[in-house]
Amino acid sequence: MTAAISVRDARLRFGQTQALDGVSLDIAARDCFGLVGESGSGKTTLMRVILGLERLQSGSIALFDTALGRSVGQRARLVQAIFQDPAASLSPRRRIGQLLDEVGEVLGETREEIRTRQRAMFQRLGLPLGTLDKYPYQISGGQARRVAVGRALLMRPRILIADEPTAGLDVSVQGDLLNLLQELRGENDLTLVVVSHNLAVVRLIADSAAVMHRGRIVEHGLATQVFDAPSAGYTQRLIASWPRLRRTAV
Amino acid sequence: METYLSILRDIWRSPSGRIGLIMVIAIVLFAILGPVLSVDPNKIAVKDRFQAPSVVHLLGTDNLGRDLFSRTAQGTRAALTISLLVVALSLLIGAVVGILAGMGGGWVDRAVTVLFDIISSYPPVILAMGLVALYGAGFTNLLFVVTVLFIPQFGRMARAQTLSLRHQPFIDAERILGLPVRKLVWRHFMPNVLGPLIVLASMNIPVVITIEAGLSFLGLGVQPPQASLGTLIKDGYTFLNQSWWPTIGSAVTLALATLGSTLFGEALRDAADPKLKGHGR
Amino acid sequence: MTGAAITGLNVAFATKGGIHHAVRNVNLAAGPGRILGLVGESGSGKSTIALALMGLLAANARVTSGALQLGADRYDLARPQATAPLRGKRMAMIFQDPFASLNPVFPVRAHLNEVLSRRSPELAGNARHQATVDALAAVGIDRPEVRVMQYPHELSGGMRQRVAIAMAMLARPDLLIADEPTTALDATVEAQVMKEICGLRDRIGCSILVITHSLGLVAEYCDDIAVMYAGELVEQGSVKAVAANPGHPYTRALLACEVTIDAPRGADARQSRFRVIAGDLPDPFNPPSGCIYRTRCDIAIADCARIVPPPVEVGGNAAHWARCIRVGSR
Numbered sequence: 065m066t067a068a069i070s071v072r073d074a075r076l077r078f079g080q081t082q083a084l085d086g087v088s089l090d091i092a093a094r095d096c097f098g099l100v101g102e103s104g105s106g107k108t109t110l111m112r113v114i115l116g117l118e119r120l121q122s123g124s125i126a127l128f129d130t131a132l133g134r135s136v137g138q139r140a141r142l143v144q145a146i147f148q149d150p151a152a153s154l155s156p157r158r159r160i161g162q163l164l165d166e167v168g169e170v171l172g173e174t175r176e177e178i179r180t181r182q183r184a185m186f187q188r189l190g191l192p193l194g195t196l197d198k199y200p201y202q203i204s205g206g207q208a209r210r211v212a213v214g215r216a217l218l219m220r221p222r223i224l225i226a227d228e229p230t231a232g233l234d235v236s237v238q239g240d241l242l243n244l245l246q247e248l249r250g251e252n253d254l255t256l257v258v259v260s261h262n263l264a265v266v267r268l269i270a271d272s273a274a275v276m277h278r279g280r281i282v283e284h285g286l287a288t289q290v291f292d293a294p295s296a297g298y299t300q301r302l303i304a305s306w307p308r309l310r311r312t313a314v
Numbered sequence: 315m316e317t318y319l320s321i322l323r324d325i326w327r328s329p330s331g332r333i334g335l336i337m338v339i340a341i342v343l344f345a346i347l348g349p350v351l352s353v354d355p356n357k358i359a360v361k362d363r364f365q366a367p368s369v370v371h372l373l374g375t376d377n378l379g380r381d382l383f384s385r386t387a388q389g390t391r392a393a394l395t396i397s398l399l400v401v402a403l404s405l406l407i408g409a410v411v412g413i414l415a416g417m418g419g420g421w422v423d424r425a426v427t428v429l430f431d432i433i434s435s436y437p438p439v440i441l442a443m444g445l446v447a448l449y450g451a452g453f454t455n456l457l458f459v460v461t462v463l464f465i466p467q468f469g470r471m472a473r474a475q476t477l478s479l480r481h482q483p484f485i486d487a488e489r490i491l492g493l494p495v496r497k498l499v500w501r502h503f504m505p506n507v508l509g510p511l512i513v514l515a516s517m518n519i520p521v522v523i524t525i526e527a528g529l530s531f532l533g534l535g536v537q538p539p540q541a542s543l544g545t546l547i548k549d550g551y552t553f554l555n556q557s558w559w560p561t562i563g564s565a566v567t568l569a570l571a572t573l574g575s576t577l578f579g580e581a582l583r584d585a586a587d588p589k590l591k592g593h594g595r
Numbered sequence: 596m597t598g599a600a601i602t603g604l605n606v607a608f609a610t611k612g613g614i615h616h617a618v619r620n621v622n623l624a625a626g627p628g629r630i631l632g633l634v635g636e637s638g639s640g641k642s643t644i645a646l647a648l649m650g651l652l653a654a655n656a657r658v659t660s661g662a663l664q665l666g667a668d669r670y671d672l673a674r675p676q677a678t679a680p681l682r683g684k685r686m687a688m689i690f691q692d693p694f695a696s697l698n699p700v701f702p703v704r705a706h707l708n709e710v711l712s713r714r715s716p717e718l719a720g721n722a723r724h725q726a727t728v729d730a731l732a733a734v735g736i737d738r739p740e741v742r743v744m745q746y747p748h749e750l751s752g753g754m755r756q757r758v759a760i761a762m763a764m765l766a767r768p769d770l771l772i773a774d775e776p777t778t779a780l781d782a783t784v785e786a787q788v789m790k791e792i793c794g795l796r797d798r799i800g801c802s803i804l805v806i807t808h809s810l811g812l813v814a815e816y817c818d819d820i821a822v823m824y825a826g827e828l829v830e831q832g833s834v835k836a837v838a839a840n841p842g843h844p845y846t847r848a849l850l851a852c853e854v855t856i857d858a859p860r861g862a863d864a865r866q867s868r869f870r871v872i873a874g875d876l877p878d879p880f881n882p883p884s885g886c887i888y889r890t891r892c893d894i895a896i897a898d899c900a901r902i903v904p905p906p907v908e909v910g911g912n913a914a915h916w917a918r919c920i921r922v923g924s925r
Contacts, residue, residue: 112486115486115490116489116490117486117489117490136489136492137492139492140490140491140492141492143490144490144491145487145490147483147486147487148483149483152482152483152484153483153484153486153487154484154487155484155487155488155501155502156484156506157505157506158501158502158505166488166491166493167491169493170491170492170493212487215487215491219491
C-alpha cells in the first residue's frame with residue numbers, strides 16, 4: 065500500500081511552544097484517517113504543514129512518495145482542504161462563480177471546461193445554479209459548506225483534508241456533511257483526513273487514526289483499536305471523559 | 315454595484331451626510347462650470363479694481379481688476395484637482411507599499427515602517443515648506459510633496475489590514491488552491507484593503523485642500539497668475555484695508571469645500587462600516 | 596430552599612423583518628439541589644431564556660410576560676431590571692467564555708472579593724483573603740494562594756471557568772445559570788468543570804440551570820432535562836425518564852442524531868452513516884399552525900396542524916411530559 069502522506073520527524077516550534085515535536089506518520093492511500101487531539105495538541109499545525117501553510121523547521125513530508133518542495137502548484141493538485149468555518153473561507157468580495165473559475169485558471173482549463181464541471185458539481189451537491197452569481201454573504205451556512213467542498217473537489221485532489229468539519233454544527237445537521245464526505249470519498253477515490261476534537265465522529269468515520277498530545281503522536285493504529293482498546297494512558301483518559309448517553313437506565 | 319448604491323442611500327439618509335453631499339456637489343459644479351460661465355480669470359483691468367459685487371462681477375474684482383468669481387472658480391478647480399490627485403496617488407502608492415510590507419514581513423516590513431514613522435514624525439506643513447524650499451514652488455512640486463506626506467497614513471492602514479487578512483481562512487483557502495501571489499494580492503487582498511482606505515481618502519480631501527491653501531497663502535504652492543484659494547485669500551488679506559470682499563468669496567468657498575467633504579467623508583465612513591451595517595463582511 | 600421556577604415566559608425581538616417571538620410561553624422548574632439541563636439547537640431560544648432571567652437581553656429584545664419564582668419571592672420579568680438586585684446574590688451566572696466575563700485588568704482575588712463584599716460584607720482582612728483561597732481550593736485549583744494573585748490571562752480556559760464557579764460558590768445563590776459552560780473547553784477539561792459544577796450543587800444545594808447544545812453532557816451530569824425547539828419547550832422530565840422513553844419526536848430525533856463514543860460501528864468505516872433531522876427550522880415570522888415541529892415530524896397527522904399540543908404525561912410519570920398529541924405512538 066502506498067502512503068498518501070508520509071511525515072518524517074517533523075518539528076516546528078512557535079516561540080515557547082513546541083507545536084510539532086518529532087512527528088512521524090504514514091497515512092495510507094484511500095484511507096479515511098482521523099487525527100484527534102485537544103486544543104494545542106498540534107493537530108492543526110500538522111495539517112497546515114501538510115497543506116504548505118506553515119514550513120517545518122526540520123523533518124520532511126512526502127505526498128505519494130514525492131518529497132514536497134516549495135512549489136505550491138504541485139501540492140495544490142494533490143491535496144485540498146475544507147476549513148472549520150466554510151463561510152469564512154470564501155473570499156468575501158468575489159462571487160461564488162468567480163471563486164470557482166479560479167480553479168479552472170489554476171488548472172489551466174478553458175472557461176467552457178471549468179463551467180461544465182462547475183454545473184455538474186453543483187448538481188451533485190444539490191446547490192442551485194443561481195448560487196454562482198451570489199456573494200458569499202448572500203448564501204446560507206449550509207450552502208457555503210457545500211460550495212467549499214465543491215471548490216476543493218473541483219481541483220480533483222487525491223487527498224482531502226477536513227479541519228474540524230463538525231465544530232459549531234448542530235447535531236441535527238452535522239450528519240448531513242459527514243454523510244456527504246462519506247459518499248464523496250467513495251465516488252472520487254479520495255484519501256480523506258479528518259482533523260477533529262470530536263472523538264465519537266472520528267471513531268465512526270475513520271479507518272485508522274492517530275491521537276496527538278503536546279506535539280507528539282501518542283497513539284496510532286486502526287480506529288477500532290485506538291478508540292475501543294486504547295493503549296496509551298492519555299487516550300484512555302480522553303475517551304473516558306467523553307460524555308455518554310445513559311440509554312440503558314430506566 | 316447595489317452595495318455602492320445602498321452606501322449612497324445611507325449617506326443621503328443621514329442629515330449631515332446629505333448636507334455634505336449637497337455641498338460637495340455644489341462645489342464640484344462650481345469648479346467645473348464657473349470658468350465656463352464667466353470671463354477670463356487672468357484678464358487685468360486696473361481701472362476696474364476693487365469693484366463691489368455686481369451683475370457683471372458676481373464677487374467683485376481684485377487689486378488688478380480681475381474678476382473674482384472666475385478666479386475663485388479657477389482656484390477651486392485647482393484645489394479639487396490637487397486634493398484628488400494627492401489623495402489618489404498617496405492611496406495607490408500607500409496601498410501597494412503597505413500590502414507589500416504586510417506580506418513581505420521581516421526587514422522589508424521594518425524598513426517601510428521606519429520610513430513611514432520618519433515621514434510622519436515631522437509636522438506636515440513645516441515639512442512641506444522645507445521640501446518646497448528645497449525643490450522650488452509650483453503645482454508639480456506641491457503635488458509631489460503633499461503626496462509623500464500622505465503616503466504613510468494610507469500605507470499604515472493598508473499594512474494593518476494586510477496583516478489581519480493574512481490569517482483569514484479565505485486567504486489560506488486561496489493559497490491552498492495554488493493561486494500565484496500576484497493574483498492573490500490583486501484579487502483577494504486589494505479589494506478588502508481598499509474599502510477602509512477609500513473612507514480614509516474621503517476624510518483626507520479637506521485636509522489636503524487646507525494644506526494646499528495654506529502653502530499657496532505662504533507663496534509656496536500655486537504660483538501667480540494662476541489662482542488658488544490660498545493666493546486669493548492672501549491677495550485679499552494684503553488689501554484688506556482698501557476693500558474687504560475679495561477675501562469673502564474665496565474664504566467661504568474654502569470653508570464650504572472643507573466642511574462639505576468632511577461631512578461627506580464621515581457619513582461615508584459610517585455607511586461603509588461593515589460592523590454597523592450588513593454590507594459584506 | 597424550594598428551587599426556582601419560570602412561568603409563562605415570552606420574549607420578543609424587534610427585527611427588520613418584524614416581531615420575532617424567540618421564546619414562547621416557557622414554564623420551567625429547577626428543583627433545589629438539582630441540575631436542570633436545558634438543551635436545544637441554535638435558534639431554539641435557550642440562551643435567550645438565560646439572558647432574560649439575568650436582565651441582560653439585547654436592546655431590541657423585550658420580555659413581554661413571565662415571572663421568576665425564587666423560594667417564596669416572585670419577580671415579574673417583564674419589568675425592567677426586575678432581577679438586578681439578585682445578581683451576584685440569589686442568582687449567579689457562568690458564561691461560555693470565562694475570558695470575556697472576567698475583567699482582564701483585575702486579578703482573580705479582586706473578582707472573588709467583589710462577590711464577597713456583596714454577599715459576606717462582614718468578612719474583612721485575613722478572613723476574607725482566606726475565604727477566597729478556600730473557594731479556589733474547593734473548585735480544584737492547585738496552589739490557590741498563588742492563583743488568587745494572578746490575572747485572568749495567566750490562567751487556562753478550564754482554570755478561568757473554575758474561577759467563575761468559585762465566584763458562584765461564594766455568592767451562595769439559590770439559582771445558578773450556566774450558559775454553555777464547557778463549549779469552549781476540551782473534553783477532559785469539560786469533565787472536570789462539570790464535576791465542579793456538580794460539587795457546587797452538593798455543597799450549597801442550589802438549583803442549577805445548565806444551558807447546552809450537548810445531549811451527552813446533559814445525560815452525563817444533569818438530573819433533569821428540558822428540550823427547546825424553535826422557541827418552545829417541547830419536553831421536560833428527569834434525565835433517566837427522558838433518555839429511556841423520549842415522548843416528543845424531536846427529542847427522539849435529537850437522541851438518534853447524537854454520535855456517541857460507544858455507538859455501534861461496522862468493520863468498514865465506509866459504511867458508517869449519520870442521522871439528520873430533515874427540513875429546516877420554521878420561518879420565525881410565519882410559524883406553522885398547531886404544533887411547531889410538525890413540518891419536520893415523521894409521525895405528524897392532520898390533527899397536528901389544528902391543535903396546539905398541550906403538555907401530555909409520558910409513561911404514567913407526572914414529572915415527565917411532552918407537548919405532543921401523539922405521545923406513545925411512534
